[in-house]
Amino acid sequence: MGTVVKALSLLDHFSRTRPEIGLSDMARLAGLNKATTYRLLSELQQGGFVEQTGSGREYRLGPAVLRLAALREAAVPLRDMAARALQSLSDATDETAHLSLLQGDRLSMLSYAYSPRHGTRVTMEDAQVLAFHATSSGLAVLAFSPPEMIDRILSAPLDKRTEDTLTDPAAIRAVLAGVRRTGIAESVGGFEKDVHSHAVPLFDAHSRVIGAMAVAAPVARMTPALTALIRRELWQNATGLTRALGGFPPDGFAPDGFTAQEAAE
Amino acid sequence: MGTVVKALSLLDHFSRTRPEIGLSDMARLAGLNKATTYRLLSELQQGGFVEQTGSGREYRLGPAVLRLAALREAAVPLRDMAARALQSLSDATDETAHLSLLQGDRLSMLSYAYSPRHGTRVTMEDAQVLAFHATSSGLAVLAFSPPEMIDRILSAPLDKRTEDTLTDPAAIRAVLAGVRRTGIAESVGGFEKDVHSHAVPLFDAHSRVIGAMAVAAPVARMTPALTALIRRELWQNATGLTRALGGFPPDGFAPDGFTAQEAAE
DNA sequence: TTTGATCGGTTCATTATTTGAACCATTGGT
DNA sequence: ACCAATGGTTCAAATAATGAACCGATCAAA
Numbered sequence: 001m002g003t004v005v006k007a008l009s010l011l012d013h014f015s016r017t018r019p020e021i022g023l024s025d026m027a028r029l030a031g032l033n034k035a036t037t038y039r040l041l042s043e044l045q046q047g048g049f050v051e052q053t054g055s056g057r058e059y060r061l062g063p064a065v066l067r068l069a070a071l072r073e074a075a076v077p078l079r080d081m082a083a084r085a086l087q088s089l090s091d092a093t094d095e096t097a098h099l100s101l102l103q104g105d106r107l108s109m110l111s112y113a114y115s116p117r118h119g120t121r122v123t124m125e126d127a128q129v130l131a132f133h134a135t136s137s138g139l140a141v142l143a144f145s146p147p148e149m150i151d152r153i154l155s156a157p158l159d160k161r162t163e164d165t166l167t168d169p170a171a172i173r174a175v176l177a178g179v180r181r182t183g184i185a186e187s188v189g190g191f192e193k194d195v196h197s198h199a200v201p202l203f204d205a206h207s208r209v210i211g212a213m214a215v216a217a218p219v220a221r222m223t224p225a226l227t228a229l230i231r232r233e234l235w236q237n238a239t240g241l242t243r244a245l246g247g248f249p250p251d252g253f254a255p256d257g258f259t260a261q262e263a264a265e
Numbered sequence: 266m267g268t269v270v271k272a273l274s275l276l277d278h279f280s281r282t283r284p285e286i287g288l289s290d291m292a293r294l295a296g297l298n299k300a301t302t303y304r305l306l307s308e309l310q311q312g313g314f315v316e317q318t319g320s321g322r323e324y325r326l327g328p329a330v331l332r333l334a335a336l337r338e339a340a341v342p343l344r345d346m347a348a349r350a351l352q353s354l355s356d357a358t359d360e361t362a363h364l365s366l367l368q369g370d371r372l373s374m375l376s377y378a379y380s381p382r383h384g385t386r387v388t389m390e391d392a393q394v395l396a397f398h399a400t401s402s403g404l405a406v407l408a409f410s411p412p413e414m415i416d417r418i419l420s421a422p423l424d425k426r427t428e429d430t431l432t433d434p435a436a437i438r439a440v441l442a443g444v445r446r447t448g449i450a451e452s453v454g455g456f457e458k459d460v461h462s463h464a465v466p467l468f469d470a471h472s473r474v475i476g477a478m479a480v481a482a483p484v485a486r487m488t489p490a491l492t493a494l495i496r497r498e499l500w501q502n503a504t505g506l507t508r509a510l511g512g513f514p515p516d517g518f519a520p521d522g523f524t525a526q527e528a529a530e
Numbered sequence: 531t532t533t534g535a536t537c538g539g540t541t542c543a544t545t546a547t548t549t550g551a552a553c554c555a556t557t558g559g560t
Numbered sequence: 561a562c563c564a565a566t567g568g569t570t571c572a573a574a575t576a577a578t579g580a581a582c583c584g585a586t587c588a589a590a
Contacts, residue, residue: 003548003576004305007269008312011333019340023567033550038568040269047273049333057567061337066511068276068314069334070470072326075284079331101328103313108332127335210328268547268577288538298579303539322538 006032007040011049011061012106016125020058078245079111085213085241086113092233093215093226096122099202099241100130100137101211102145105152107138110211122195122216133158133172134165136187136199137212142172143179144201144209144250150176164189183253184231185212189219196222198230200238207250213238271297272305276314276326285323334511343510344376350478350506351378357498358480358491361387364467364506365395365402366476367410370417372403375476387460387481398423398437399430401452401464402477408444409466409474409515415441429454448518449496450477454484461487463495465503468512475512478503 013021013029021029027037041059044050048064073079082099089097090113098112112124132138132153142150154169166172179185185199199214215230242249278286278294286294292302306324309315313329347364354362355378363377377389397403397418407415419434431437444450450464464479480495507514 002304002308003268004272004308005311007272008309008314008329014333014336014340016336016339019336024565034567035550035569036548039267039548043267043269044273046267046270049273060340061333063337063509063511064273065330065333065337066470067508067513068279068326068330070511070513071279071281071284072328072330073470074281075279075325078328101331103329103332104311110331110335126339127332289536299538300540300579301577304577 003040006030006036007044010037010040010044014061015129016127020053020060022058026059081241081244082111083113085237085244086111089113089213089215089233089237090115092237093217093230094118095215095217095221095226095230096124097213097215097237098124098137099211099213100141102141102209105149107132107135107141107211118221120218122192122197122218124216131159131161131191133167134161134187134190135214136185136190136197136216137214138185139172139175139179139187140185140199140201140212140214141209143176143185144203161191162189162193164193166190184235194219198227198234200234202238202242202245203247203249203253205246205248207248210247213241268305271295271301272309275302275305275309279326285318285325287323291324337511346506346509347376348378350502350509351376354378354478354480354498354502355380357502358482358495359383360480360482360486360491360495361389362478362480362502363389363402364476364478365406367406367474370414372397372400372406372476383486385483387457387462387483389481396424396426396456398432399426399452399455400479401450401455401462401481402479403450404437404440404444404452405450405464405466405477405479406474408441408450409468426456427454427458429458431455449500459484463492463499465499467503467510468507468514468518470511470513472513472515475510478506 010026010030013026023038023041024034026041027034030037032040041050045052045059045062048062050059051062052059086097086099094115094117096112096114098109100107100109107130109124109126109128109130114121114123130138132142142153145153150173154172158167158169158172159165160167166175175185183200185201186197187199188196191197195216196219197214197216199212201209202211202213204210213234215234217226217230239249275291275295278291288303288306289299291306292299295302297305306315310317310324310327313327315324316327317324351362351364359380359382361377361379364375365372366375372395374389374393374395379386379388395403397407407418410418415438419437423432423434423437424430425432431440440450448465450466451462452464453461456462460481461484462479462481464477466474467476467478469475478499480499482491482495504514
């Protein structure tokens, strides 16, 4: 592993629950020598990717990432387009819609849209990391990921978030086969006990999966009629976003209950 | 220069006018060997910091920066950074420094820092609303606001706070032109009779003005030497804060009395 | 269709940087 | 006063970065 990826991987240890990390902690988290970690952090600091807090000596993400994000957004208005697609999806279903992006082996939430219709709704955190085995988005992405990645993910320990979380690799593989057939992933209570969610994967120009769009609703509200509505709207918005981003669904990618031919009409 | 900074500095060559860069171009821009550049870009790509465009083989900023930016934004509230910049500014000038934020058509004070050096000082009220035509902060913000907003503000009744307050729209427009040229706004006795203040606007990632940073001193203490000191320090702290927030000054934004070239040194 | 000048990407011996155990000086808790 | 942390530093040994030269592909002009 090159020095640069090592340095960049340090940044991955920052999270919503862990926004500041001390030198020793960082070295432990990254499994690197303290001196090495120090030098890498110093270089990241020079580049403005991390900075040290005024009071303590801990490190946190620096201002450079904001600048780059602004430039990225100017070049690829993914966020804008995602926001519009999510709004449309949320409006149509009156439930929470969200979009997650695959980065390496991690799936993280990019943005979301709530519906004002219901008092109860599924709420999301910014930049939340989604487990592959426990969320509909994770399953949607995993189903269309390369076999090596599936093996890697499923051979790691699978957290049992709720009593309904699937943790048996063989059972999950069976689910993935179904997702590949229908193009839609579903998760009932796998992440949060009362959440029923559907997800459809998003693809880039090379038909590689880049993330997923999902709708999450309270289990109590999930009637057959709502399920049908969500599936139809989710499918349209997700494939529309894939197209808007210049991506292509892989061959044979068809909506639940439709053949590829019917879908093309 | 370490390998990591070298890699990160590649990212600096992306800009709004140049969102995609080919390998050879990048090597030229960075003054590095093509092979080196390739390896660095590959490592950045592994980390998701750059990606290759679907069609061409050019590189552009990747999705990883979005995730980090979201975390940065959550981790570092504007308030903290403003507080530090204001403290530094107040320490350097031994006068009152304050920062205001534009919210809709209202400019309100976010925070301030006093200097302990002098017995007399300009005092501020929390969340005080600053008039656009009567304060240096207001003029700084207005000078870089959209024309419609300027029209809106100047067509409303303009309160004559003191005998020195400018209330003639045409006269104010003339002042704004000067502020746009120098990047610094000045107000002598416009808000409080004995206060002489300087202000520099702050910008967001889209080069839109979001507020202003200012230094206010009693008129009696305002010597040419202090003016020069304030202008220099204010400029540095304000542009520094803009950068720290991930913002970009608009094109041609230059400090009073300096050319863009001199400022770059 | 030949030529030549690009392009992105690759190779490998030489070189310079990264690495990590041990070591400071400080800090905070007992 | 003590101990166990912390952030930061050192330097010989190990390792990774470097760059000139080299691919094959693409494209424009001749």
